[in-house]
Amino acid sequence: MDFHVDQTLNLADIDYLSVLSAFDEGVIIADQSGRIVFYNEIQSQIDDLEPEFVIGKSVPEVYNLDDNSSLILRCLKSGQPILGELFYYRTCRGKLVNTVNSTFPLKQHNRVAGAICFIKDYNLLDKEISASPAFSPYEGHGHGNGTRFTFSDIIGDDEKFLQSLKEAQLTSGSPSPVMLYGETGTGKEMFAQSIHNHGPRHASRFMGINCAAIPENLLEGLLFGTSKGAFTGAVDKPGLFEQAHGGTLFLDEVDSMPLNLQAKLLRFLQERKIRRVGGGTDINIDVKIISSVSNNPQAALQDGQIRMDLFYRLAVVFIPIPPLRELSNGVELLSRHFIYKYNLVLGKTVMGVSEQVLDIFRRYHWPGNVRELEHLIEGTMNVIEAEDIIRMRHLPRHFLPPEFTVLTEQASGAAAGGRDDAAGASGISHPPIDEFATDGLRKKTTPESLLGRQKAREKELINLALLESGGNVSRAARKLDISRQLLHYKMKKYGLVRGSY
Structure with missing residues (x-):
């Protein structure tokens, strides 16, 4: 089988390239700058791209990816392997591809000199798993023993x-x-x-x-x-x-x-x-x-x-089992997974969330944890139209705090008037400060001051509930219609001590 390599890097004489060319998985090698220098035939079949077209181009030139969404570029930046990642991407010719990828840094003299990515076509992998006797279906779905998960x-x-x-x-x-x-x-x-x-x-x-x-x-x-x-x-x-x-x-x-x-x-x-x-x-x-x-x-x-x-x-x-809010990178990782999952279920082509949405996700306390995040992603993807990025205007109103609801309404109005609500994939562009209105009056304010007032009001309500309950957290939580765990979290957040009541 032929293999394709950028001859300027003098890799053609290295024996392992012939092995990589014979792999039954896709293989891509990029140099330190993110330029593709090796691209085997299996990957060519997965992407429907000719190796001669790909070799020598940067990753963003071949795929609709950037520094944050490309596994290869992330690996080059961090110097750390990324293993078994479910991945959903679009090629420069518009083909949507579902894969399972493992990406490793290539180091020379303890410095990252490139990255190698092994790619498995998810559709083929799914067929292999379904045909395996160890994964015989139980009641239409599962492992034949009453379970669905490993x-x-x-x-x-x-x-x-x-x-x-x-x-x-x-x-x-x-x-x-x-x-x-x-x-x-x-x-x-x-x-x-x-x-x-x-x-x-x-x-x-x-x-x-x-x-x-x-x-x-x-x-x-x-x-x-x-x-x-x-x-x-x-x-x-x-x-x-x-x-x-x-x-x-x-x-x-x-x-x-x-x-x-x-x-x-x-x-x-x-x-x-x-x-x-x-x-x-x-x-x-x-x-x-x-x-x-x-x-x-x-x-x-x-x-x-x-x-x-x-x-x-x-x-x-x-x-x-730690809650979602305590997991570093948990929201970002799981958001990608659920977007991938519901792209398949709903036939969508969503690539990710905007930076502004991701920032809200990171700051939200997620009382329903992973289940709440999944339901939010699923619901949002049911109503999103032919767009690649989940933006603030796509999120349900009940999820957004008041200051972001105002932003979303302004951005939606701007979009209806022909203005784009995003700068690239970074999310919604903010309208001028004097566009915000409260109680029908034009006021100059900022998202920060709105957020500060919301926090002060929340602290006041919690303080009042604890006073009325004599410091009994269970009764106070029932008054506020939230869980005890969430109330404990907010008491700690605002420095409220049960013994003070």
Whole structure:
């Protein structure tokens, strides 16, 4: 097979180039300036571009990418590898391409001299996975054991997040109970399913139940099963423990389980036996228990929401999952992933978000975490028209703080009048200061002063709620209609101490 290389760099005599040319993946090599010096035939087929056309051109000349969106240019800048990145791009001739890329810096005398990128066509990869016996479908989607997720589906590069991921992988081979602690939307069920699929029980069933979503009078029968005659209309029916025998049972929001059922769960953990509701026979069960809590477990123990003896048996391995707002680069990384995902689902061609939108994302506290971000991206991409970039005007009004809502309205009006709302991909250009209006009066103000007033008002409302609640955080949170976790976060943010009330 022929290979294509820029002869001026004297790389043609290096033996490894013939190996790269024979790869069944696309390969691109760029020099320190971002100029493409090697481009194999597989990549030519993926892009529908001739090697002779590509060689010698810079990355932005060949692809609709810049320093921030190009993996090669990012790698050259950081000197760090970028592994297994789902990537969506457009060539200079307009072809949209979905790939999985791994990019590595090429160093000479400890200095970055170039970058090499290995590219796998995602559509071909998806077909290979679908044809594999290990990925036989279950109920139309999944791994054939009641799960949809493995560790490869979990995205994040933050140090704290990777530590939690490592602990989850290490514990997957153990029969010991695992408790996952994370706010709503942090991906606790993804972790639970991944632990199951990474361990020796992966061929057996994974069963999960949200203890907070099931009425107390139904939960016991669902978990432990029923015997005929136990109550009017009762039939012999196995519960989730029996159905998960040999596999894994995931108890989501276990701190919402009624105390009488917590006692039955404790008995199982001690004796590895269950008894159906209305039954007289003990049934031996072999199952790995994974549980989760969204609220601080120490607070749940103090409030009597969970038995202490049960907690220590469930939390033999305790894995905290950090919230999205604490993950460095998390919002940017996940935004790219969800844009890629919903491009495929919705048939869109969105390339990314503007710098202004990304700045809002970084400052937002994300009480719904990853789930909230995904739903926001999905909703935005449903209503965006034939555009490549998600801008402020595309975001739902309820998401934007007041000062940005004003900006968006002004920018939308300008766009309707023929003005572009963006300078490149950086987002919305600001209208003149005297265009902002409040209560029908023209006032000179700035986004900063508006934001400052909003923060002051928020602090005032929180302070008032705490005063009226005598410092009881739970009651104050209910008054404000926010979660306890969010109220704790805002109290810390504004320097409000519970003991002062």
